[in-house]
Amino acid sequence: MRIISGTHKGRNIVTPNNLDVRPTTDFAKESLFNILFNYMDFEGLEVLDLFAGTGGISYEFASRGCARVVAVDNNFKCVNFIKQSAVTMKLNAIHALEANMFNLVKFHNAKYDVIFADPPYNMPHIEKVPSLIFEHEMLKDYGWFVFEHSNEFDFKDHPKFFQQRDYGKVNFSFFVNNLEELGV
Secondary structure (H helix, E strand, O other), rough: OOOOOEEEEEEEEOOOOOOOOOOOOHHHHHHHHHHHOOHHHHOOOOEEEOOOOOOHHHHHHOOOOEEEEEEOOHHHHHHHHHHHHHHHHOOOOEEEEOOOHHHHHHOOOOOEEEEEEEEOOOOOOHHHHHHHHHHHHOEEEEEEEEEOOOOOOOOOOOOEEEEEEEEEEEEEEEEEEEEEOOOO
16 A cells, blocks of 8 residues: 555555555555646645555545544544554544444534545445435535445435546545536
8 A cells, every 4th residue: 555645656555464454455546646736725624534454545635734634443443544554654633433434423523624435345334324414514614525335236326426447446426515516
């Protein structure tokens, strides 16, 4: 795994073998950030990375100048790895938190510019994640939610759906809190 762009561009991150995760591929990650770059300036954004795993998406956002990146995972080993990696790389914007996403959304009162979620593809109730983000008003007025999922799911009927991109086994669905801003 490597950081694609920003202050830590090209930095390789060696992950422990004992983490049961499925990191977003470098190709898919680069494509994702190219899309987002066309719509936003990362400098100063506040980001929530749900199901953060090894932290690859969090490192990418922090490397690109985001002010605050909250990396959430329910696996203690993943959270510790993210904390250690953030310290080693001096990515002070990253704050790792051990929590279950379904509990977090009920009680977390912060709002974010961007929320990224990459749950296990076989997780029960995965299809409910986009609606939960909007029901609990976790995004700022013009915030974006990016959901990584398998091609088994189609969210085109969701009222905040913007677009979907397919990269083989990796699919990104993009949701925008204020679609009018994009002329949709």
